[in-house]
Amino acid sequence: MLPDLVKLPIKQLAMHQISNENNRKLMHRTSEHQNLLDMLTRFSRDGQCNSVIVSGPPGSGKSALVQSVLQEAGKQRDFAGSVIVVQLHGLEHFDDRSTLQAIARTLRVESDLEGRIFSGTNEQLHFIISLLQSGNTETLRVLFVLEEFDLFAQRKGQSLLYTLLDVAQSRVVPVCLLGVTSRVSVGELLEKRVKxxxxxRHIRLRCDWTLDEYVAVALSLLHLSERAPTGVGAAEKNDFKRRVGQWNSNIDSLLRHDENCRSVLVRHLQIYGGRPKPLINLLSVAVALLPDGESLLTAEDFKSAQQSMLTELALPQLCDLSIVELCLLVAANHIDNGHRPVSFESVYTEYVRFCQSKMPHLQYERDLIRRAFDSLLESGLMAPASDSAGCGDLGGVALGKREEFVCLVPPEILVQGVNQYPNRPEDVRQWAARCCKR
Known part of the structure; x- marks a missing residue:
């Protein structure tokens, strides 16, 4: 900490603490972190060619886990001296051509490709890798990190994935493929030759934290270090320690013992599961709502932050949904008031029951309803339930009875969204209103 930071208001110090990637401790990811680190260590040391998928719900910390492991592995002499990390993103590198250009750029062989014509992805990638043989191939390794791995898997022919894995098997240069995805059953997308x-290997991030674990994560994000930096006077040091101590004492009391504050965290845990990102957003908004000066957080700040998040994030999306998608959300909320996981079957049954009694013209074919349900998952308004999120291989679980999901839109926000929905049917409005009365 720089000496000047001692003079900053507590609010600014807290915002810095929450937003600083280095302070976002990957709590309760110890085993996943160690498994991935061990794999990369073996790859850098022995050249073991591996492929692994890191998956989990949106906001579960997949990318943070991977970057944390890469940062720690980079401190190892073997890794830093031999491994080239090629980071690709399915949204940015949207086709094989742009992906191969990014690979060549990272490996610094762009000039060698100028003027050459290749018959396809296979030939070009094999040529790029062969250029690395001119160096010391005994120690050189290439790690490919594919963010949004499912987008690579959805490309026609899956030539890039096949060629990367083919290069890995040829062992011309040791290659490791690390995919990151939120797709529930990404294995179903892979062709036989790729699979x-x-x-x-599949590292699945679960979000089944208990309330105490959730509180512990919040405390780690809000708790400030009371150690003042060197180079400041005794008076400034004592004042800093007093201010930080007062902040930390208030945070401990609020999160551990204040029932109103803990009820906000309970609700956040129910709505979002154990995903770190929504919790980080909640804490950031709560601190941002504080007035300038040395104000301390209260339970009301947490309540206001939660209400602000739910309203600003969910309402605009609700108004853009189709009427079928909106009705599916209402159906999910009617099942135990949205407080327990639901299956597609249970939501479908509730939806059909409503249509048969009130709006038979909305009773479309089952496949269409299933596609609407998939759309809700892709938009983040629904997500896989934490207790059904784990799977040990790439086989996945087909969308159906066995897989459970949670609705991320609470009843009162859903009712607001339905009320603002353009040309909403009155029967749907009344149906949604009953969500809050159950």
Missing amino acids: SRFSH
């Missing part, structure tokens, strides 16, 4: 070359 047969995959190592079938």
